[in-house]
Amino acid sequence: MTSTARRPGRVAKLPPRERILDAAEELFQREGIRRVGVQAIADRAETTKMAIYRHFETKDALVAEWLRIVAADYQAAFDRAEAEHPGRPREQILALARFIAEGLPAISHRGCPFINSLAELPDRSHPARQVIEKHKAHQTRRLVGMCAEAGLPDPEQTAAMITFVLEGAQVSTQNGSIDQTGDRLMRIVETILDQHRSPAGAPRTTA
Amino acid sequence: MTSTARRPGRVAKLPPRERILDAAEELFQREGIRRVGVQAIADRAETTKMAIYRHFETKDALVAEWLRIVAADYQAAFDRAEAEHPGRPREQILALARFIAEGLPAISHRGCPFINSLAELPDRSHPARQVIEKHKAHQTRRLVGMCAEAGLPDPEQTAAMITFVLEGAQVSTQNGSIDQTGDRLMRIVETILDQHRSPAGAPRTTA
Protein backbone atom coordinates (compact mmCIF):
# COMPACT_ATOMS: atom_id res chain seq x y z
CA MET A 1 0.00 0.00 0.00
CA THR A 2 0.87 3.72 -0.02
CA SER A 3 4.21 4.40 -1.74
CA THR A 4 5.92 1.07 -2.22
CA ALA A 5 9.27 1.95 -3.78
CA ARG A 6 10.12 5.28 -2.35
CA ARG A 7 12.63 6.13 -5.04
CA PRO A 8 13.68 3.43 -7.47
CA GLY A 9 17.41 3.72 -7.95
CA ARG A 10 17.74 2.28 -11.44
CA VAL A 11 15.45 -0.68 -11.56
CA ALA A 12 12.29 -0.72 -9.49
CA LYS A 13 13.59 -2.02 -6.20
CA LEU A 14 11.59 -2.86 -3.15
CA PRO A 15 12.72 -1.46 0.18
CA PRO A 16 15.39 -3.55 1.88
CA ARG A 17 13.13 -5.19 4.42
CA GLU A 18 10.85 -6.59 1.74
CA ARG A 19 13.78 -7.77 -0.36
CA ILE A 20 15.22 -9.52 2.68
CA LEU A 21 11.95 -11.30 3.40
CA ASP A 22 11.55 -12.29 -0.24
CA ALA A 23 15.07 -13.67 -0.33
CA ALA A 24 14.60 -15.48 2.96
CA GLU A 25 11.34 -17.02 1.78
CA GLU A 26 12.96 -18.34 -1.36
CA LEU A 27 16.09 -19.69 0.29
CA PHE A 28 14.53 -21.10 3.45
CA GLN A 29 11.98 -22.97 1.39
CA ARG A 30 14.47 -24.36 -1.10
CA GLU A 31 17.48 -25.09 1.07
CA GLY A 32 16.17 -25.28 4.59
CA ILE A 33 16.64 -22.92 7.49
CA ARG A 34 19.91 -24.11 8.88
CA ARG A 35 21.62 -24.52 5.54
CA VAL A 36 21.04 -20.89 4.62
CA GLY A 37 23.40 -18.36 6.13
CA VAL A 38 22.61 -14.74 6.78
CA GLN A 39 25.23 -13.76 4.24
CA ALA A 40 23.49 -15.80 1.54
CA ILE A 41 20.21 -14.04 2.28
CA ALA A 42 21.94 -10.68 2.08
CA ASP A 43 23.50 -11.55 -1.27
CA ARG A 44 20.21 -12.66 -2.76
CA ALA A 45 18.44 -9.58 -1.42
CA GLU A 46 21.17 -7.40 -2.92
CA THR A 47 22.02 -5.93 0.42
CA THR A 48 24.32 -6.67 3.36
CA LYS A 49 24.23 -8.56 6.60
CA MET A 50 24.20 -5.31 8.50
CA ALA A 51 20.99 -4.24 6.81
CA ILE A 52 19.40 -7.50 7.88
CA TYR A 53 20.37 -6.98 11.49
CA ARG A 54 18.96 -3.48 11.34
CA HIS A 55 15.52 -4.93 10.59
CA PHE A 56 15.63 -8.18 12.55
CA GLU A 57 17.11 -8.76 15.96
CA THR A 58 18.47 -12.21 15.15
CA LYS A 59 18.29 -14.77 12.41
CA ASP A 60 15.75 -16.65 14.50
CA ALA A 61 13.51 -13.59 14.51
CA LEU A 62 13.75 -13.49 10.72
CA VAL A 63 12.77 -17.13 10.56
CA ALA A 64 9.78 -16.48 12.78
CA GLU A 65 8.72 -13.52 10.67
CA TRP A 66 8.98 -15.62 7.52
CA LEU A 67 6.75 -18.31 9.00
CA ARG A 68 4.31 -15.64 10.11
CA ILE A 69 3.99 -14.61 6.47
CA VAL A 70 3.54 -18.18 5.30
CA ALA A 71 0.87 -18.68 7.95
CA ALA A 72 -0.90 -15.59 6.68
CA ASP A 73 -0.94 -17.12 3.20
CA TYR A 74 -2.66 -20.21 4.53
CA GLN A 75 -5.10 -18.09 6.46
CA ALA A 76 -5.88 -16.20 3.28
CA ALA A 77 -6.67 -19.52 1.63
CA PHE A 78 -9.18 -20.22 4.39
CA ASP A 79 -10.71 -16.80 3.95
CA ARG A 80 -10.99 -17.28 0.20
CA ALA A 81 -12.58 -20.69 0.62
CA GLU A 82 -15.20 -19.26 2.93
CA ALA A 83 -15.82 -16.21 0.78
CA GLU A 84 -16.19 -18.16 -2.47
CA HIS A 85 -18.53 -20.80 -1.05
CA PRO A 86 -20.57 -19.06 1.63
CA GLY A 87 -22.72 -21.41 3.62
CA ARG A 88 -21.42 -24.50 1.83
CA PRO A 89 -18.82 -25.99 4.14
CA ARG A 90 -18.18 -29.04 1.99
CA GLU A 91 -17.17 -26.86 -0.92
CA GLN A 92 -15.04 -24.82 1.43
CA ILE A 93 -13.15 -27.89 2.55
CA LEU A 94 -12.69 -29.04 -1.01
CA ALA A 95 -11.41 -25.59 -1.97
CA LEU A 96 -8.93 -25.85 0.85
CA ALA A 97 -7.77 -29.25 -0.32
CA ARG A 98 -7.49 -27.89 -3.84
CA PHE A 99 -5.32 -25.06 -2.53
CA ILE A 100 -2.94 -27.62 -1.05
CA ALA A 101 -3.13 -29.95 -4.04
CA GLU A 102 -2.37 -27.19 -6.49
CA GLY A 103 0.46 -25.97 -4.31
CA LEU A 104 2.20 -29.33 -4.40
CA PRO A 105 3.95 -28.87 -7.75
CA ALA A 106 5.15 -25.43 -6.69
CA ILE A 107 6.59 -26.84 -3.50
CA SER A 108 7.92 -29.52 -5.81
CA HIS A 109 10.68 -31.33 -4.05
CA ARG A 110 10.54 -29.46 -0.77
CA GLY A 111 7.60 -30.13 1.50
CA CYS A 112 5.50 -27.95 3.74
CA PRO A 113 7.44 -25.11 5.34
CA PHE A 114 5.91 -25.77 8.72
CA ILE A 115 6.71 -29.46 8.73
CA ASN A 116 10.26 -28.85 7.57
CA SER A 117 10.77 -26.14 10.13
CA LEU A 118 9.55 -28.44 12.89
CA ALA A 119 12.19 -30.92 11.85
CA GLU A 120 14.89 -28.30 11.78
CA LEU A 121 13.96 -26.65 15.06
CA PRO A 122 13.70 -29.31 17.78
CA ASP A 123 13.99 -26.64 20.41
CA ARG A 124 10.44 -25.97 21.54
CA SER A 125 11.39 -22.59 22.93
CA HIS A 126 12.43 -21.29 19.55
CA PRO A 127 10.34 -18.25 18.61
CA ALA A 128 9.38 -19.84 15.30
CA ARG A 129 7.90 -22.83 17.10
CA GLN A 130 5.35 -20.65 18.80
CA VAL A 131 4.31 -19.25 15.44
CA ILE A 132 3.87 -22.74 14.08
CA GLU A 133 1.90 -24.02 17.03
CA LYS A 134 -0.40 -21.04 17.07
CA HIS A 135 -0.99 -21.39 13.35
CA LYS A 136 -1.70 -25.11 13.57
CA ALA A 137 -4.13 -24.61 16.41
CA HIS A 138 -5.92 -21.88 14.53
CA GLN A 139 -6.12 -23.95 11.37
CA THR A 140 -7.44 -26.97 13.23
CA ARG A 141 -10.09 -24.88 14.89
CA ARG A 142 -11.33 -23.53 11.58
CA LEU A 143 -11.32 -26.94 9.95
CA VAL A 144 -13.24 -28.50 12.82
CA GLY A 145 -15.74 -25.67 12.49
CA MET A 146 -16.21 -26.40 8.81
CA CYS A 147 -16.69 -30.10 9.48
CA ALA A 148 -19.25 -29.37 12.17
CA GLU A 149 -21.09 -26.97 9.92
CA ALA A 150 -21.12 -29.61 7.20
CA GLY A 151 -23.03 -31.85 9.56
CA LEU A 152 -20.32 -34.48 9.61
CA PRO A 153 -20.49 -36.78 12.64
CA ASP A 154 -17.55 -36.39 15.01
CA PRO A 155 -16.15 -33.24 13.40
CA GLU A 156 -12.94 -33.40 15.40
CA GLN A 157 -12.19 -36.89 14.20
CA THR A 158 -12.91 -35.98 10.60
CA ALA A 159 -10.90 -32.79 10.83
CA ALA A 160 -7.98 -34.76 12.20
CA MET A 161 -8.28 -37.20 9.35
CA ILE A 162 -8.27 -34.43 6.77
CA THR A 163 -5.35 -32.75 8.48
CA PHE A 164 -3.35 -35.97 8.49
CA VAL A 165 -4.08 -36.55 4.83
CA LEU A 166 -3.13 -33.02 3.83
CA GLU A 167 0.13 -33.16 5.75
CA GLY A 168 0.92 -36.64 4.57
CA ALA A 169 0.42 -35.57 0.98
CA GLN A 170 2.81 -32.70 1.42
CA VAL A 171 5.40 -34.97 2.94
CA SER A 172 5.06 -37.55 0.20
CA THR A 173 5.66 -34.89 -2.40
CA GLN A 174 9.33 -34.91 -1.51
CA ASN A 175 9.69 -38.43 -2.78
CA GLY A 176 8.35 -40.09 -5.90
CA SER A 177 5.96 -38.82 -8.49
CA ILE A 178 4.33 -35.49 -7.86
CA ASP A 179 1.85 -35.66 -10.72
CA GLN A 180 -0.45 -38.21 -9.18
CA THR A 181 -0.24 -36.84 -5.66
CA GLY A 182 -2.49 -33.86 -6.27
CA ASP A 183 -5.24 -35.90 -7.90
CA ARG A 184 -4.97 -38.58 -5.28
CA LEU A 185 -5.30 -36.02 -2.53
CA MET A 186 -8.44 -34.54 -4.02
CA ARG A 187 -10.04 -37.94 -4.48
CA ILE A 188 -9.19 -38.88 -0.91
CA VAL A 189 -10.73 -35.76 0.56
CA GLU A 190 -13.81 -36.24 -1.60
CA THR A 191 -14.08 -39.77 -0.29
CA ILE A 192 -13.88 -38.58 3.29
CA LEU A 193 -16.58 -35.99 2.76
CA ASP A 194 -18.89 -38.32 0.86
CA GLN A 195 -18.57 -41.03 3.39
CA HIS A 196 -20.74 -39.42 6.03
CA ARG A 197 -22.82 -37.51 3.58
CA SER A 198 -25.96 -35.90 4.89
CA PRO A 199 -29.10 -37.59 3.47
CA ALA A 200 -30.16 -34.55 1.47
CA GLY A 201 -26.75 -33.71 0.17
CA ALA A 202 -26.27 -31.99 -3.15
CA PRO A 203 -24.68 -34.02 -5.95
CA ARG A 204 -20.93 -33.72 -6.32
CA THR A 205 -19.57 -31.40 -8.94
CA THR A 206 -16.35 -33.34 -9.47
CA ALA A 207 -16.32 -36.36 -11.75
CA MET B 1 26.80 -62.80 16.21
CA THR B 2 29.38 -65.13 17.79
CA SER B 3 31.15 -63.40 20.63
CA THR B 4 29.59 -59.98 20.98
CA ALA B 5 31.72 -58.23 23.56
CA ARG B 6 35.15 -59.63 22.92
CA ARG B 7 36.46 -58.68 26.32
CA PRO B 8 34.43 -56.39 28.55
CA GLY B 9 36.83 -53.93 30.11
CA ARG B 10 34.94 -53.27 33.32
CA VAL B 11 31.32 -52.99 32.39
CA ALA B 12 30.01 -55.01 29.48
CA LYS B 13 30.76 -52.72 26.56
CA LEU B 14 29.69 -53.22 22.99
CA PRO B 15 32.34 -52.86 20.29
CA PRO B 16 32.91 -49.26 19.19
CA ARG B 17 31.00 -49.46 15.95
CA GLU B 18 27.83 -50.55 17.73
CA ARG B 19 28.25 -47.92 20.41
CA ILE B 20 28.67 -45.29 17.73
CA LEU B 21 25.51 -46.36 15.93
CA ASP B 22 23.56 -46.47 19.17
CA ALA B 23 24.71 -42.99 20.10
CA ALA B 24 23.98 -41.68 16.62
CA GLU B 25 20.49 -43.17 16.66
CA GLU B 26 19.70 -41.54 19.96
CA LEU B 27 21.13 -38.14 19.12
CA PHE B 28 19.96 -37.88 15.52
CA GLN B 29 16.44 -38.74 16.53
CA ARG B 30 16.31 -36.34 19.46
CA GLU B 31 18.23 -33.38 18.15
CA GLY B 32 18.25 -33.71 14.40
CA ILE B 33 21.03 -34.56 12.03
CA ARG B 34 22.58 -31.19 11.49
CA ARG B 35 22.45 -30.15 15.11
CA VAL B 36 24.49 -33.12 16.24
CA GLY B 37 28.20 -32.89 15.73
CA VAL B 38 30.57 -35.79 15.32
CA GLN B 39 32.22 -34.89 18.60
CA ALA B 40 28.92 -35.19 20.44
CA ILE B 41 28.36 -38.65 19.02
CA ALA B 42 31.85 -39.67 20.06
CA ASP B 43 31.29 -38.42 23.60
CA ARG B 44 28.02 -40.28 23.97
CA ALA B 45 29.54 -43.45 22.53
CA GLU B 46 32.42 -43.13 24.98
CA THR B 47 34.94 -43.03 22.19
CA THR B 48 36.61 -40.45 19.96
CA LYS B 49 36.06 -38.79 16.62
CA MET B 50 38.96 -40.75 15.19
CA ALA B 51 37.26 -44.02 15.99
CA ILE B 52 34.17 -42.86 14.18
CA TYR B 53 36.11 -41.98 11.06
CA ARG B 54 37.77 -45.40 11.17
CA HIS B 55 34.36 -47.04 10.77
CA PHE B 56 32.55 -44.52 8.58
CA GLU B 57 33.99 -42.60 5.69
CA THR B 58 32.09 -39.40 6.46
CA LYS B 59 29.34 -38.18 8.72
CA ASP B 60 26.95 -38.51 5.81
CA ALA B 61 27.80 -42.18 5.53
CA LEU B 62 27.01 -42.60 9.21
CA VAL B 63 23.67 -40.87 8.69
CA ALA B 64 22.89 -43.22 5.82
CA GLU B 65 23.79 -46.26 7.88
CA TRP B 66 21.58 -45.06 10.70
CA LEU B 67 18.62 -44.67 8.37
CA ARG B 68 19.32 -48.10 6.95
CA ILE B 69 18.89 -49.51 10.45
CA VAL B 70 15.68 -47.56 11.04
CA ALA B 71 14.35 -48.82 7.72
CA ALA B 72 15.12 -52.36 8.81
CA ASP B 73 13.04 -51.78 11.95
CA TYR B 74 10.07 -50.75 9.86
CA GLN B 75 10.58 -53.73 7.59
CA ALA B 76 10.58 -55.97 10.63
CA ALA B 77 7.24 -54.51 11.61
CA PHE B 78 5.87 -55.49 8.21
CA ASP B 79 7.27 -58.99 8.62
CA ARG B 80 5.75 -59.33 12.06
CA ALA B 81 2.37 -58.09 10.85
CA GLU B 82 2.35 -60.69 8.10
CA ALA B 83 3.58 -63.47 10.35
CA GLU B 84 1.08 -62.82 13.11
CA HIS B 85 -1.93 -62.54 10.81
CA PRO B 86 -1.25 -64.86 7.89
CA GLY B 87 -3.77 -64.59 5.09
CA ARG B 88 -5.66 -61.78 6.83
CA PRO B 89 -4.49 -58.60 5.15
CA ARG B 90 -6.87 -56.33 7.02
CA GLU B 91 -5.44 -57.45 10.33
CA GLN B 92 -1.97 -56.99 8.91
CA ILE B 93 -2.70 -53.40 7.96
CA LEU B 94 -4.22 -52.74 11.35
CA ALA B 95 -1.17 -54.24 13.04
CA LEU B 96 0.99 -51.91 10.99
CA ALA B 97 -1.08 -48.93 12.02
CA ARG B 98 -0.86 -50.08 15.61
CA PHE B 99 2.91 -50.26 15.29
CA ILE B 100 2.96 -46.62 14.22
CA ALA B 101 0.36 -45.54 16.75
CA GLU B 102 2.17 -47.18 19.62
CA GLY B 103 5.45 -45.68 18.45
CA LEU B 104 4.07 -42.15 18.62
CA PRO B 105 4.60 -41.61 22.37
CA ALA B 106 8.12 -42.97 22.08
CA ILE B 107 8.89 -40.57 19.27
CA SER B 108 7.16 -38.09 21.53
CA HIS B 109 8.06 -34.64 20.38
CA ARG B 110 10.22 -35.61 17.44
CA GLY B 111 8.51 -37.00 14.39
CA CYS B 112 9.35 -39.74 11.94
CA PRO B 113 13.09 -40.04 11.28
CA PHE B 114 12.55 -40.27 7.54
CA ILE B 115 10.38 -37.20 7.34
CA ASN B 116 12.74 -35.20 9.49
CA SER B 117 15.74 -36.33 7.50
CA LEU B 118 14.04 -35.32 4.28
CA ALA B 119 13.61 -31.86 5.69
CA GLU B 120 17.20 -31.67 6.82
CA LEU B 121 18.72 -33.05 3.62
CA PRO B 122 17.36 -31.11 0.66
CA ASP B 123 20.22 -32.36 -1.49
CA ARG B 124 18.76 -35.25 -3.47
CA SER B 125 22.21 -36.66 -4.15
CA HIS B 126 22.88 -37.21 -0.46
CA PRO B 127 23.54 -40.91 0.23
CA ALA B 128 20.86 -40.96 2.90
CA ARG B 129 18.24 -39.78 0.43
CA GLN B 130 18.68 -42.90 -1.63
CA VAL B 131 18.13 -45.01 1.46
CA ILE B 132 14.92 -43.14 2.21
CA GLU B 133 13.56 -43.33 -1.30
CA LYS B 134 14.28 -47.02 -1.62
CA HIS B 135 12.64 -47.68 1.73
CA LYS B 136 9.55 -45.64 0.91
CA ALA B 137 9.15 -47.41 -2.43
CA HIS B 138 9.48 -50.79 -0.78
CA GLN B 139 7.01 -49.90 1.93
CA THR B 140 4.47 -48.58 -0.56
CA ARG B 141 4.76 -51.75 -2.64
CA ARG B 142 4.06 -53.94 0.36
CA LEU B 143 1.14 -51.83 1.52
CA VAL B 144 -0.43 -51.82 -1.94
CA GLY B 145 -0.05 -55.60 -1.97
CA MET B 146 -1.87 -55.88 1.34
CA CYS B 147 -4.67 -53.65 0.13
CA ALA B 148 -5.03 -55.69 -3.04
CA GLU B 149 -5.05 -58.90 -1.10
CA ALA B 150 -7.72 -57.47 1.15
CA GLY B 151 -9.93 -57.05 -1.87
CA LEU B 152 -10.11 -53.30 -1.52
CA PRO B 153 -11.07 -51.50 -4.69
CA ASP B 154 -8.28 -49.37 -6.16
CA PRO B 155 -5.55 -50.64 -3.84
CA GLU B 156 -3.08 -47.97 -4.90
CA GLN B 157 -5.47 -45.22 -3.98
CA THR B 158 -6.25 -46.79 -0.63
CA ALA B 159 -2.60 -47.46 0.09
CA ALA B 160 -1.79 -43.83 -0.66
CA MET B 161 -4.55 -42.76 1.67
CA ILE B 162 -3.24 -44.93 4.46
CA THR B 163 0.30 -43.74 3.85
CA PHE B 164 -0.77 -40.10 3.99
CA VAL B 165 -2.65 -40.70 7.22
CA LEU B 166 0.24 -42.51 8.86
CA GLU B 167 2.73 -39.82 7.91
CA GLY B 168 0.38 -37.03 8.82
CA ALA B 169 -0.13 -38.55 12.25
CA GLN B 170 3.59 -38.72 12.83
CA VAL B 171 3.99 -35.11 11.80
CA SER B 172 1.17 -33.95 14.03
CA THR B 173 2.78 -35.64 16.99
CA GLN B 174 5.31 -32.86 17.14
CA ASN B 175 2.63 -30.36 18.05
CA GLY B 176 -0.27 -30.61 20.39
CA SER B 177 -1.56 -33.49 22.39
CA ILE B 178 0.01 -36.86 21.75
CA ASP B 179 -2.46 -38.90 23.79
CA GLN B 180 -5.35 -38.63 21.39
CA THR B 181 -3.26 -38.97 18.25
CA GLY B 182 -2.70 -42.71 18.57
CA ASP B 183 -6.36 -43.52 19.15
CA ARG B 184 -7.42 -41.18 16.39
CA LEU B 185 -5.02 -42.81 13.99
CA MET B 186 -6.33 -46.28 14.72
CA ARG B 187 -9.93 -45.20 14.31
CA ILE B 188 -9.13 -43.51 11.02
CA VAL B 189 -7.44 -46.57 9.57
CA GLU B 190 -10.32 -48.73 10.74
CA THR B 191 -12.69 -46.38 8.99
CA ILE B 192 -10.72 -46.61 5.77
CA LEU B 193 -10.70 -50.38 5.87
CA ASP B 194 -14.38 -50.71 6.76
CA GLN B 195 -15.48 -48.32 4.13
CA HIS B 196 -14.97 -50.65 1.19
CA ARG B 197 -15.59 -53.76 3.14
CA SER B 198 -16.11 -56.96 1.21
CA PRO B 199 -19.75 -58.16 1.44
CA ALA B 200 -18.88 -61.28 3.42
CA GLY B 201 -16.46 -59.59 5.76
CA ALA B 202 -15.93 -60.81 9.27
CA PRO B 203 -17.29 -58.63 12.07
CA ARG B 204 -14.89 -56.08 13.45
CA THR B 205 -13.15 -56.81 16.71
CA THR B 206 -12.76 -53.17 17.68
CA ALA B 207 -15.65 -51.30 19.21
Added chain:
DNA sequence: TCCGTTCGATACCGCTCGGTATCGTCCGGT
Protein backbone atom coordinates in the same frame (compact mmCIF):
# COMPACT_ATOMS: atom_id res chain seq x y z
C1' DT C 1 20.05 24.28 4.09
C1' DC C 2 21.10 21.20 7.55
C1' DC C 3 20.64 17.16 10.46
C1' DG C 4 19.38 12.52 11.69
C1' DT C 5 18.52 8.21 9.91
C1' DT C 6 19.21 4.64 6.86
C1' DC C 7 21.90 2.23 3.52
C1' DG C 8 26.02 -0.13 1.63
C1' DA C 9 30.68 -2.05 2.21
C1' DT C 10 34.24 -4.16 4.66
C1' DA C 11 36.66 -5.98 8.23
C1' DC C 12 36.46 -8.40 12.26
C1' DC C 13 35.27 -11.62 16.49
C1' DG C 14 34.51 -15.99 18.78
C1' DC C 15 32.75 -20.27 18.01
C1' DT C 16 31.64 -24.68 16.03
C1' DC C 17 31.85 -27.64 12.41
C1' DG C 18 33.69 -31.86 9.51
C1' DG C 19 37.81 -33.97 8.88
C1' DT C 20 43.04 -35.06 9.51
C1' DA C 21 47.63 -36.00 11.69
C1' DT C 22 50.24 -37.94 15.22
C1' DC C 23 51.56 -40.85 18.83
C1' DG C 24 51.44 -44.09 22.56
C1' DT C 25 48.96 -48.30 24.05
C1' DC C 26 46.59 -52.44 24.25
C1' DC C 27 45.25 -56.88 22.47
C1' DG C 28 44.72 -60.98 19.61
C1' DG C 29 46.65 -64.24 16.15
C1' DT C 30 50.67 -66.78 14.71
Added chain:
DNA sequence: ACCGGACGATACCGAGCGGTATCGAACGGA
Protein backbone atom coordinates in the same frame (compact mmCIF):
# COMPACT_ATOMS: atom_id res chain seq x y z
C1' DA D 1 57.54 -63.71 22.00
C1' DC D 2 56.35 -60.91 18.64
C1' DC D 3 53.93 -57.90 15.52
C1' DG D 4 50.14 -55.60 13.09
C1' DG D 5 45.93 -53.41 13.56
C1' DA D 6 42.52 -51.32 16.14
C1' DC D 7 41.83 -48.11 19.95
C1' DG D 8 42.11 -43.76 22.79
C1' DA D 9 43.68 -39.00 23.42
C1' DT D 10 44.95 -34.66 21.79
C1' DA D 11 46.09 -31.14 18.88
C1' DC D 12 45.25 -29.11 14.75
C1' DC D 13 43.29 -27.20 10.10
C1' DG D 14 40.34 -24.53 7.01
C1' DA D 15 35.86 -23.06 6.44
C1' DG D 16 31.55 -21.32 7.62
C1' DC D 17 28.53 -19.69 11.00
C1' DG D 18 25.83 -15.71 13.75
C1' DG D 19 26.64 -11.33 15.14
C1' DT D 20 29.25 -6.65 15.78
C1' DA D 21 32.00 -2.36 14.82
C1' DT D 22 33.03 1.31 11.92
C1' DC D 23 32.79 4.65 8.36
C1' DG D 24 31.37 7.20 4.28
C1' DA D 25 27.57 8.28 1.24
C1' DA D 26 22.82 9.11 0.14
C1' DC D 27 18.41 10.73 1.31
C1' DG D 28 14.14 12.70 3.55
C1' DG D 29 11.88 16.04 6.69
C1' DA D 30 12.14 20.43 9.03
